Amino acid sequence: MRYAALLLALFALAPDTPQTWDQTAIHSLELPLANPEYSPVHLDRDRYYQISERVIYKSYPVFAPGREPAGYGDWLKTRDPEIIFPVNAPRDEDAWIAAGEIVFNAPTSLHPVFFSEQNLRDPNFFKETGMPVAKDGTIPFARWVVRRKGIVELGSMSCATCHTRVLADGTVVPGGQGNNPNDREGALLLRSSAKFMPESKVLAQVRGFARQFEVPWVPGDINRLPESMSLEELAAAGEAIPPGVTARANTSILLPPQIPDLIGVRDRHFLDHTGLVRQRDIGDLMRYGSLAQDMFAADRYGPDKTEPPLPAARYSDGQLYALAKYLYSLQPPPNPNRLDASAARGKILFAQQKCGVCHTPPLYTNNKLIAVEGFTGSAAPAEVMPIHIGVDPRYTLQTHKGTGYYKVPSLRGVWYRGPFGHNGSALTLEDWFNPARLEPDYIPTGFKGYDGKTRSIPGHPFGLSLKPSERADLIAFLKTL
Ligand code: HEC
Ligand code: HEC
Structure with missing residues (x-):
């Protein structure tokens, strides 16, 4: 562990790395929420840098059933754990991008989130969820992680879990609108848990999970509905979410957003469908990554001044800088369509x-941004078009990302x-x-x-x-x- 800390310290010395939690930049990062009094207040800088940096271990591809090379599982058990990020401060742009690819694919959770190890060995799971498989037989949404020799853990919740697309011919497009059927997998997990656990217990768990999406300051908050939905209704709500759309932190399981394509993200002035986060420079993309994966959990809304507990880990500034450079380097797959x-x-x-x-x-x-009908931003940014286009306003009025606009x-x-x-x-x-x-x-x-x-x-x-x-x-x- 000491060794890892030393490497991380070395890495932090890389010149030109923007500071993720720059207090001024964090403070002006976002547009106000539709109800500005409830705009999130983020953790302050000092406490942010008290959080431990994420240590990234070497990980290995996961194969679909029947596609694993012979002896692969046993081979994995002979691997020594290896901390691969950081090895050294990258020397040039290509090295930064290669380091960023590691961060993009590095699992942040070793608990089953959307699928278990058993699921990934079960051909029926693939049939029922429509989980796509890459040409080479791998599933790019998950990785095997070795933190202790002989113990192979299934990791997911990397950026790649949601932001990788597998095309119909098996081509993998990193950064493309992801098509891991997350929420269908979640629904299946619900249904199978109900077979060996009392239904009331499963319901309590899923309702506990759903509570994070509640927006108490919105009158008639739709996100409270899970409190009164049955297990069947909750599973059906998950099944209604197709690959390419997903409920993640600060969104909504009843009003989930489309997963955006990250290829070309460098040119966007606003991030999220609601334009919540500004992208003024690469530092803002780093801030987005940190908030979306870890720091949202430490946000406070409205008059509640209680400090939430610190998240267990955060990405280091070096990891986020590499990740952002990697995202900026992503290219679309070759377009087969001609201007006929x-x-x-x-x-x-x-x-x-x-x-x-x-x-x-x-x-x-x-x-630019477009306000939904009935919303008149008190502090409308200059980038708002003076027009309404009648799009469903719920996502931008009834979630933690709701600004009253769509971009x-x-x-x-x-x-x-x-x-x-x-x-x-x-x-x-x-x-x-x-x-x-x-x-x-x-x-x-x-x-x-x-x-x-x-x-x-x-x-x-x-x-x-x-x-x-x-x-x-x-x-x-x-x-x-
Ligand atoms: C559980 C799925 C999930 C994971 C994991 C995830 N994202 Fe996302 N991401 C989403 C969804 C859904 C949105 C759309 C949110 C919205 O519009 O409100 C999104 C939006 C974004 C955006 C905004 C892009 C735009 O044009 O609006 C960026 C940038 C982004 N994610 C980067 C990342 C990075 C970097 C990681 C890893 C550090 C990551 N995401 C991990 C699901 C995920
Ligand atoms: C007044 C501005 C405006 C005009 C004009 C406009 N669009 Fe759009 N377009 C938008 C907005 C805003 C969205 C996002 C809608 C949403 O959030 O659901 C969008 C979404 C789309 C999408 C879906 C993209 C995606 O990734 O989900 C397509 C495709 C599209 N527009 C094509 C067109 C075409 C073609 C025209 C002309 C016939 C057009 N638009 C005219 C503002 C406009």
């Missing part, structure tokens, strides 16, 4: 429909991602531009909604009045971006 005659017509339609007012080339976003997302890479919209309600672009989605009897093709009922996907009327052939052309164009 149909796409060329679509390009003209894109201009005629004035999509570029918001989805402005070359980023295909103007990096204009980039359209680059829509060909390899989905489902679409801030909560991933439309599975495909065809569905996003289908005018039937506005009707109350519509059944969303992506995120269904926790109550399994019909529901419109309101708002964003752009492109909905096109003729079917024009719609096809527009989509053909979007798929070239």
